[in-house]
Amino acid sequence: MTTTPDLTTLTGEYAIDPAHTTIGFTARHAMVTNVKGKFLDFSGALHLDGADPTRSTASLDITMDSVDTGSADRDGHLKSSDFFKTDEFPKMTFRSTGAEALGGDDYRVTGDLTILGTTKPLTIDLEFNGAAKDPFGNERVGFEGKAEIKRSEWGLTWNAALETGGFLVSDKIKLNFDISAIKQA
Numbered sequence: 322m323t324t325t326p327d328l329t330t331l332t333g334e335y336a337i338d339p340a341h342t343t344i345g346f347t348a349r350h351a352m353v354t355n356v357k358g359k360f361l362d363f364s365g366a367l368h369l370d371g372a373d374p375t376r377s378t379a380s381l382d383i384t385m386d387s388v389d390t391g392s393a394d395r396d397g398h399l400k401s402s403d404f405f406k407t408d409e410f411p412k413m414t415f416r417s418t419g420a421e422a423l424g425g426d427d428y429r430v431t432g433d434l435t436i437l438g439t440t441k442p443l444t445i446d447l448e449f450n451g452a453a454k455d456p457f458g459n460e461r462v463g464f465e466g467k468a469e470i471k472r473s474e475w476g477l478t479w480n481a482a483l484e485t486g487g488f489l490v491s492d493k494i495k496l497n498f499d500i501s502a503i504k505q506a
Contacts (some may be wrong), residue, residue: 324384325506327370331462336503337365337381338461343499345382348472349491352483356395357497361459367502369418369462379430403479410437426450430466436475443468445498459503464499 345359362384370376386407388399400407417432426449434443450463471492472478481489 329372331369331371331504333369333479334353334505335367335368335369335404336505338501338503339363339499343497344381345401345497345499347495347497349493352485352487352491356390358388358390358396358399360384360387361389365500365502367462374420374428375429377417377420379415379417379420379432383413385411385413388427404477406437413441428464433474437477439475441470441474445496446504447498461504462502464498464500466500468496468498470494470496 339362342363342365343359345357345364347357350356360383362380365379365381368376369377385405386400388396388405390396390399399405410434414435415432417430419431421429423429424448428449430445430447432443432445433440436452445466445468447464447466450465452460452462455461472494473483473492479490481487
């Protein structure tokens with residue numbers, strides 16, 4: 322049962338729970354369908370300030386070699402020098418630089434996303450899903466978020482032209498976050 326407590330009681334340090342969190346993406350493929358993927362290895366931390374959300378922070382470290390799209394061949398291609406260059410750039414990181422309450426359960430986090438050694442600003446719109454104590458006594462919070470990037474801005478430019486026009490992989494990538502975080506003692 323999810324309850325929404327007084328937000329000031331949520332103030333504290335949280336660790337993102339990888340077993341109950343999904344960091345995913347969607348890309349248009351061959352201009353006719355979407356391919357979805359996720360990262361299986363990541364860690365992250367939140368500092369929540371329920372009294373003043375602008376003082377909240379977030380950090381995320383993603384192991385690029387953990388990409389999973391449900392296709393071993395596609396995952397191998399994503400890990401290669403055509404895309405993520407995981408041998409040279411093993412991590413993707415996000416470090417927040419600001420947070421704001423938008424009203425209701427909606428928040429916006431801005432920060433720096435680093436991919437392939439290139440750092441660019443990113444804005445993530447989040448919805449607070451609530452807080453609850455789980456059966457093991459952990460205090461949890463949940464957020465759902467989304468953002469869009471143009472992969473070319475981070476140097477992810479590989480593509481193939483299609484006979485019918487257009488390209489195999491879209492430049493626009495949708496990022497999806499379904500986050501469960503546990504309050505630290």
